[in-house]
Amino acid sequence: MAEPALELSDIAFQWPGEGGFALHVRKLRVPAGEKVLLLGASGSGKSTLLSLIGGILNPRDGSVRVAGTTLSDLSIRHRDRFRAETIGIIFQQFNLLPYASVADNIALPLRFAPARRARTGNIAASIDRLCNGLCLPKGIETQTAGLLSVGQQQRVAVARALIGTPPLVLADEPTSALDTRSQAQFLDLLFQQVASAGSALLMVSHEEGLAPSFDRVVHLDEVIGKQEAR
Numbered sequence: 001m002a003e004p005a006l007e008l009s010d011i012a013f014q015w016p017g018e019g020g021f022a023l024h025v026r027k028l029r030v031p032a033g034e035k036v037l038l039l040g041a042s043g044s045g046k047s048t049l050l051s052l053i054g055g056i057l058n059p060r061d062g063s064v065r066v067a068g069t070t071l072s073d074l075s076i077r078h079r080d081r082f083r084a085e086t087i088g089i090i091f092q093q094f095n096l097l098p099y100a101s102v103a104d105n106i107a108l109p110l111r112f113a114p115a116r117r118a119r120t121g122n123i124a125a126s127i128d129r130l131c132n133g134l135c136l137p138k139g140i141e142t143q144t145a146g147l148l149s150v151g152q153q154q155r156v157a158v159a160r161a162l163i164g165t166p167p168l169v170l171a172d173e174p175t176s177a178l179d180t181r182s183q184a185q186f187l188d189l190l191f192q193q194v195a196s197a198g199s200a201l202l203m204v205s206h207e208e209g210l211a212p213s214f215d216r217v218v219h220l221d222e223v224i225g226k227q228e229a230r
């Protein structure tokens with residue numbers, strides 16, 4: 001059995017300063033290959049939690065295990081490398097490099113992740129496969145990312161997260177700018193790519209309507225504090 005993609009145990013975190021927002025997560029587990037929607041209202045701590053999972057923030061207590069490795073066992077340098085190797089991230093604002101080509105944007109995580117690069121094999125062929133799978137127009141690889149439509153940028157951000165088949169993909173409200181029909185189309189494409197990469201997906205959102213598409217839904221207010229998610 002593959003290691004779970006993600007296991008959080010007894011996480012405690014507080015933003016600095018008096019009365020800084022505090023987050024306690026007793027347990028959250030995402031098995032390999034599962035698609036989980038984490039629902040929470042605005043300001044409930046979804047982005048903070050994603051930063052803890054990505055090792056960008058450190059919990060005061062508790063452990064974050066990604067694909068069998070406990071992040072706090074790694075030095076900061078090794079944690080950055082580990083994140084690039086094992087986690088694909090789709091940011092809310094996509095965070096593409098606007099002056100770089102689509103191909104350079106998609107290949108970016110591989111620069112810092114030799115094992116992920118090795119898994120990718122032929123990088124150009126992999127970019128081509130991802131762009132086709134995400135219904136991006138032929139020849140888009142050479143275009144400048146900042147000149148793409150928002151929908152195209154979003155799909156390029158998915159390709160960047162999925163290249164080299166990371167075991168865990170994190171997505172921070174990637175559908176918030178879309179109408180219901182475009183959301184459904186986007187999720188279909190995202191799920192197809194996640195399935196073909198064999199990655200687990202943890203997507204955070206405040207939109208209850210997305211729930212039926214996922215294997216499991218976790219409400220952030222149920223994992224915070226005393227209750228256990230599963």
Ligand SMILES: Nc1ncnc2c1ncn2[C@@H]1O[C@H](COP(=O)(O)OP(=O)(O)OP(=O)(O)O)[C@@H](O)[C@H]1O
Nearest residue numbers: 015016021040041042043044045046047048049206
């Ligand atoms: N850099 C920071 N320094 C101090 N407090 C912060 C920082 N970033 C976020 N917070 C606080 O943490 C709390 C949770 O914010 P967070 O962005 O994690 O919520 P969210 O659920 O992702 O919200 P949204 O859905 O609106 O993006 C808020 O009270 C916010 O003010």
